[in-house]
Amino acid sequence: MNDNDLHILCSSGDERxxxxxxxxxxxxxxxxxxWDSVTVILWGAAAGLAADSPALQAEIRRAKDCxxxxxxxxxxxxxxxxxEELEAQDIELKPWGPPLTELIRTRxxxxxx
Numbered sequence: 211m212n213d214n215d216l217h218i219l220c221s222s223g224d225e226r227x228x229x230x231x232x233x234x235x236x237x238x239x240x241x242x243x244x245w246d247s248v249t250v251i252l253w254g255a256a257a258g259l260a261a262d263s264p265a266l267q268a269e270i271r272r273a274k275d276c277x278x279x280x281x282x283x284x285x286x287x288x289x290x291x292x293x294e295e296l297e298a299q300d301i302e303l304k305p306w307g308p309p310l311t312e313l314i315r316t317r318x319x320x321x322x323x
Contacts, residue, residue, distance in 0.1 A: 214246040216319045219310065223255030225266055232256075232323040233269045233278075240276040245319070251306055252282035252296075256323075260301065261292035267299060274300075281306070 216239060220232040236248045250273070252260050259266050260282070270280060281302040287293045296303060313320050 212246065213319065216245040216248045216321065217313055218248065218250045219253060219320060219322045220250055220256040221253040222323050223259065225259055225263055227323060228256055228259060228266060229269050232321075233273050235321070236278045237273045237276045240273075240278055247279065248277075249279040249281060251310070252280065252286075252301065253306065254283070254286050257282045257286045257296065258290045258292055260299070261287075261290070261295035270299060270301075283307075 216236075218232050218236055220228055222228050222232070232250060236250050239245045239248045260270060274280065279302075280299075281304060282296050283306040284293070284303040285305060285307075287296050287303050293303060312318075
């Protein structure tokens with residue numbers, strides 16, 4: 211990770227916000243080369259939306275096609291019962307508490323949605 215790697219912590223349960231802010235910015239960041247890499251972290255309600263919404267799944271595929279990486283909190287996915295749905299989209303599942311803490315402590319580029 212370097213100063214030109216962006217993480218977007220996406221916890222919104224509003225599909226329009228996820229699509230029109232988090233994913234639009236992530237996708238355009240890669241297209242326009244604003245960041246070397248962009249990783250979207252799906253947390254809480256956003257993980258549920260990604261599992262349940264075909265429209266959001268299409269937007270995730272579109273972002274992935276631009277080079278955006280996706281990961282999700284495994285604990286949230288288990289609590290919401292969406293582990294299989296997220297894995298089917300090749301979204302990495304892992305415990306995000308410690309890595310998120312490290313991002314915050316090191317003041318790494320982090321956008322929260």
